[in-house]
Amino acid sequence: MPAPPAYRVRRALSRSELTATLNAVEGAGNTREILAAVVQHLFGALLTAAGDALANYGPDRTLDPSEYAIPAPQWNAIASACQGRADAFGTRAEIALELMNLMPDSYDDPTVTVPLRPTIDHRPREHVLTVTREATDVIAAASAYCDRLAVAFGSSSREYLDAVASWQRNVSHLFSMGFGADTRVSKDGELNLLVCSGSGLVYAIVFHPDQRRCTRPGCQAVIDDDGRAWTYRPEDPRCADDRHEPSYPLDVPAPGTWSLHS
């Protein structure tokens, strides 16, 4: 069994040290300040215990978080406070990544409990969603497209249900505040949307039509809307009589799903 890592400091924060850290995180004015609060209060306390101080660190001497450890309940309380505060800035995902590099290690200690604090909803009161008029056309067109799939394939068909479920999931994502409270939606194609979020993340909601393929055994032909069949390489096998059987008819909307691309 490998020896457990030897930590420079491995201890529980005192109640006042933990409270000071959580208060500083909850008072942070931006994402950087959340991380700064962790460094200043959490590592400040741990360094003091080692007779050291934050002032001794800088560009020439960096702090290695993996040399320190705190009990898991305290670790979790600080990490979730950071993520909760990040909701104010739409940077929950970003802060989760940053914390992986910044936080000390944790260890199990069932004797350590964390005092309950009131849960604060840090999100802004409103999500302002700006939708260009062309984007409203895309949203209407996507709904109508799903309706056409229902007519062509049936309302209990896989083709309809997969499309409508993927559209619903992505539209729901549009309204979530995970990436900030100020979102702009514009058109990015007949059935596609471009989303610029308040936190700076830009992503697209894109419809991917299924390729119409020949279903006869051994044939690798792809069939275009006009019925023309082709293969990726000239030597790929295809029906010798050219009587391909398309995986879906030529005169119906292509089945497919929407997915998110950043």
Ligand SMILES: [Zn+2]
């Ligand atoms: Zn074929």
